[in-house]
Amino acid sequence: MPGLTTRAIVLAGVALPLLAGGVGTAWADDEAYESSLGEVSGKTATAGVQQRIVFSGSGGGSPQKGGGNLAPVSGNWEAPPCWYAPMYSPQQLKEKVEDNAYGLTGRERPAGSWEKQETVPEIVKRYTKGKYKNFNLKKKGEGSFWAAVPNPEEKDRAKAHSCGRLPFWVKNGERPKVERAISPEILAALAYERVRVPDTRVELNPEAKQTVRLPTWAWLDKGEFRPVSVTARVDLGAGEELSATTTVKPVGLSIDPGTEDARLHPASGTCPVGEDGGIGTPYAKGKSGQTPPCGVTYLRATPKGGSFPLRGTVTWKAAWHGSDGAGGELPDGEFGSGQDVTVQEIQSIVR
Incomplete structure (x- = not known):
């Protein structure tokens, strides 16, 4: 892939956010994550390009009438700080990499926690000639790339970015056997966070x-x-x-x-x-x-x-x-x- 020389897949000071599912300034071009419920009916939370969690239901106490979110009685319970969910089509991932793969040089490693701590060229190779051939473009419509999604309600940045897997391919309708892959249990915890x-x-x-x-x-x-x-x-x-x-x-x-x-x-x-x-x-x-x-x-x-x-x-x-x-x-x-x-x-x- 031509032009992959320096800044490599880094945006707004966050290394590889498009691959690790980062949010914040790195996602300024995407719809903001809707974290304020009040009357929650129809609100949509967006953490990336494709993956959307939609919240709906009874808000219980609207901002105008006071009220607020629950504090768990159990001091050691917390909602998942991050999770994996369908994020990109093959074309979307390809465009993200091509648009932003500039900046880091040679063997320099991007910041972040990934299981293999691959260098930038190794990461690019993964999606072009390695595990995936040309971003799985030939499998368009058959599945999507799942990526890490930081919980925007998580105040500890290290925890929010603790899901360390790079985007991985999952066939449509399948649920990967990966820890913290989005599930009803995770969705239930996220809904609990938003009860008002x-x-x-x-x-x-x-x-x-x-x-x-x-x-x-x-x-x-x-x-x-x-x-x-x-x-x-x-x-x-x-x-x-x-x-x-x-x-x-x-x-x-x-x-x-x-x-x-x-x-x-x-x-x-x-x-x-x-x-x-x-x-x-x-x-x-x-x-x-x-x-x-x-x-x-x-x-x-x-x-x-x-x-x-x-x-x-x-x-x-x-x-x-x-x-x-x-x-x-x-x-x-x-x-x-x-x-x-x-x-x-x-x-x-x-x-």
Whole structure:
């Protein structure tokens, strides 16, 4: 291939991004990866030229209404930092190499982690005269080159680029036996990352000021807290598609009163979801002498001009099912938000 002399397959300071599936400035000419869901219906994530993961489903909490993504309760769980997926047709890979194979000299090795640490000429030879003949152009329509795709949500750059295989050929409809090859399980984890749940600001009664040693009732609007699902799907070619749906549902509300001088109801501080789907019970006239099923009793007043940072955190149970019949559980997730409460010293109060 003429002209392969210097910069060899390097773009924007990232060595061989077209072969390793890099994203960022190296992909400025491609559609950006859609990582902000909100209302996720119809959003498309694009990490390269051909491979697209489409996310759809219920966003649960839109940016306008607050809310956010779940934090896994299990501290050691993380979504895959990268994966392999169909990325290029033979012609697309050929054009990428020819357009960008300039710059590195002789035997200089490009940065990156590849199983054989091939030099630039060796990499070019792989797709022209080596393992593949002229980029498999004669097999056009029979398959595609799969390549590494960094997870754009992964903040650790080394992890995001830890998938070290160079692009490899896969026939249409087949799924390679390669670690981290895109699968329903991986899609389920990516969907989990993009689930957005509602804000957890707790409804209180009394609403304005709480009173020392009188119970404060707490609850969440049952209309807002219902199961939330996000589906991720990818086209493998030849009419075959992989997909997975991740669904989370609320299982309880934990209350942190913001001070040790408080008594929680129930004593565990966790209010379960009721049969009607609600959490806690709204206060109603005539219940002043009752202990709330969900709430807090403050035992001392806040300092003058001060407040207690009450925080409500909802735990969501997560599960997934894939297009191939596989499925299972994902880590419980949490999302919480805080609010300031003022507690006053009054000997008696009439509700």
